Amino acid sequence: MNDTPRPPVTLTRQQLYDRIWSVSAVQLAKELGVSDVAISKACKRHQIPKPPLGYWAKLAAGKAPPRPALPVLVDPKLQSVTFSPPPPRIKRPPDPGDVAAPSPDGPEFRSSELIDLLSRISNSELSWEVPGSLRKPDPAVASTLEGLRRCSKESRYVRPGEADLLYPSSQRSDVPLLDVRVSNATVERAARLAQGILDAALAVGFELGQHRDQYRSHFYMELFHHKVQFGIRELTTREPRVPTAKELADEAKYSFSKPPKWDHQPNGMLRVNLYAHEWRHGFAECADGKVRRVEQMVREIVMVMLAEVDRHLVRQREERERQRQAFAEADARRREEERRKAEQQRVDDLVAQVERWELAKRIRRYRRAAVRAALEQGTPMEAGGPVSRWLCWVDEVADRFDPLVRPPEPDQ
Numbered sequence: 001m002n003d004t005p006r007p008p009v010t011l012t013r014q015q016l017y018d019r020i021w022s023v024s025a026v027q028l029a030k031e032l033g034v035s036d037v038a039i040s041k042a043c044k045r046h047q048i049p050k051p052p053l054g055y056w057a058k059l060a061a062g063k064a065p066p067r068p069a070l071p072v073l074v075d076p077k078l079q080s081v082t083f084s085p086p087p088p089r090i091k092r093p094p095d096p097g098d099v100a101a102p103s104p105d106g107p108e109f110r111s112s113e114l115i116d117l118l119s120r121i122s123n124s125e126l127s128w129e130v131p132g133s134l135r136k137p138d139p140a141v142a143s144t145l146e147g148l149r150r151c152s153k154e155s156r157y158v159r160p161g162e163a164d165l166l167y168p169s170s171q172r173s174d175v176p177l178l179d180v181r182v183s184n185a186t187v188e189r190a191a192r193l194a195q196g197i198l199d200a201a202l203a204v205g206f207e208l209g210q211h212r213d214q215y216r217s218h219f220y221m222e223l224f225h226h227k228v229q230f231g232i233r234e235l236t237t238r239e240p241r242v243p244t245a246k247e248l249a250d251e252a253k254y255s256f257s258k259p260p261k262w263d264h265q266p267n268g269m270l271r272v273n274l275y276a277h278e279w280r281h282g283f284a285e286c287a288d289g290k291v292r293r294v295e296q297m298v299r300e301i302v303m304v305m306l307a308e309v310d311r312h313l314v315r316q317r318e319e320r321e322r323q324r325q326a327f328a329e330a331d332a333r334r335r336e337e338e339r340r341k342a343e344q345q346r347v348d349d350l351v352a353q354v355e356r357w358e359l360a361k362r363i364r365r366y367r368r369a370a371v372r373a374a375l376e377q378g379t380p381m382e383a384g385g386p387v388s389r390w391l392c393w394v395d396e397v398a399d400r401f402d403p404l405v406r407p408p409e410p411d412q
Contacts, residue, residue, distance in 0.1 A: 006033045006085040016081050017048050017070045024056060033085030046078050047071050111313035113224055114306060117205060126203050128299040130196030137191065138198050140208065140219050144168045144178040145191040152184045160247070161260030163236040176210040176219040179231030179273075183266035190232045190270060193295055197230060197272070200302045211277070220277040221305070226312040227277035228305050235271055235287065236264040270294050272301055276308070283308050353403040360402035367394045 009032050011019070019028055020043060025036040032039070043050050049068045058064045073079065109115050137145065147168025158164050166184060168177045182190045198221075202208070206221040220227040240262060243251075247259035271287035272294055284304045286297045374387055381387045399405045 008082050008084040009033075010080055010082045012080050013046055013048060013073070013078070014070065016042070016046070020048065020050055021067055025050070032083045034083050038083065042081050042083070046081055047073060109307070109310045111310050111317070113313060114310040117306070121204055126200065128196075128200055128302075130192050130295040130298060131199075132192070134188075134191055134195060137195055138208075140176050140178055140210075141191055141195045141198065143175045144180055144194065145187065147177055148180065148182070148187045148191075152187070161241055161263055163234075163264040163266050165234060165236075165266060176217040178219055179229065182232065182234040182270070183268075185266070186234055186268055186270065190234070193270065193272070194230075194232060196295065196298050197301060200298050201305065204302055204306065206305075218277070223306075223309050224313060226309045228308055229275055229277050230301070230305075231273040231275070233271045233273060234266050235269040237267045238262045238264055272297075274301065274304060274308070356401045356403055360398045360405075363394060363398040363401065367391060367398070370394075 020039070023031075025039050029036040029039055040050070042048075048070065052065065055064060109118055134141070134145070145168075148166050151166045151169050154169075164183060165181045166187065167181045178194055180190050180194065198208070201221050204223075206223045209220055209222050209227070211218045211220060218229070220229050222228075241260055243259040247257075250257040251259060269288040270293075271285055273282055274284045275282040286294055286301055286304075288294050371381075371391070374381055379387060
């Protein structure tokens with residue numbers, strides 16, 4: 001791709017009018033290096049009529065409408081149109097600390113744990129094949145296979161129109177069973193597929209576990225404290241259903257009785273659903289196709305599970321970073337609030353000191369006025385007399401209020 005920016009193109013109104021009626025807007029946009037929306041806006045701004053919708057099809061059929069005349073404009077600024085192609089997009093190389101380099105052996109991982117694990121998987125020789133027979137099945141696979149066989153022998157009620165799919169059942173609630181729903185014809189194949197997926201998952205580092213609720217024990221796989229599960233389903237084919245005589249009679253007799261419109265028959269094709277254990281949220285699925293069967297996709301299935309674990313680790317890392325930032329911001333707000341309260345306390349103390357200083361000055365001014373009044377009235381003011389004792393007491397009160405007599409210590 002040529003990354004050299006294209007120079008701007010300037011056309012007169014007449015030239016743009018001739019071009020827009022000669023070729024389509026999409027073709028003209030490619031010639032000028034802009035979008036067809038930019039051409040439409042330019043025609044509207046410069047009052048240049050455009051071909052109506054369906055004009056080129058009518059032109060090919062020989063039924064095109066006449067071309068309208070170009071209006072006359074006096075404004076010299078609208079006599080020419082300049083199209084400036086956008087600069088070419090330059091793809092920024094990924095940050096080595098953010099995204100891992102693409103690997104031919106699997107998807108791109110962002111967490112350091114999965115990057116190291118992928119390198120170990122690439123350097124080791126792992127078998128991604130599904131076993132041809134179950135010689136030493138995993139206990140979960142063995143219990144699931146036994147439950148499917150038990151379910152196939154039991155008399156079960158299948159609603160009209162629904163597919164006759166088996167699901168494993170056990171008489172013990174502490175036995176972990178896989179999430180498998182298949183027909184009787186594909187029980188063995190589903191068990192071998194489950195064993196192949198478990199073997200590959202254990203080889204890359206997953207650990208098997210089980211979680212028990214009030215109904216049954218659930219099976220899961222765990223890696224770096226993230227749990228994933230897989231389920232196997234047999235696909236069905238929908239066919240129009242022919243209602244039976246009893247269904248037609250019930251429909252005629254009861255208004256609420258409606259026979260199903262379709263019959264769902266198992267077609268032997270399997271699908272593997274992958275979902276998170278905690279929320280039962282499905283994140284991927286693989287199914288039989290025209291070229292490959294799902295047994296040939298074990299490696300892709302395991303890599304998708306690893307990618308989900310990688311997303312979980314990245315989300316955890318981002319969540320920890322958000323929490324750290326939130327705590328830092330909250331601590332900064334707390335420190336700022338403490339600083340503001342301390343400053344406000346200093347201001348309040350200063351105002352209180354000024355008020356006490358003003359009160360001390362008023363008391364001393366009142367003392368001087370009292371001395372003048374006593375002298376004017378001839379009141380005796382001998383030492384030790386009542387007036388002298390009162391004046392000493394007034395001085396003590398003024399000193400107690402005056403912060404300058406005993407100034408407060410400054411805050412450190």
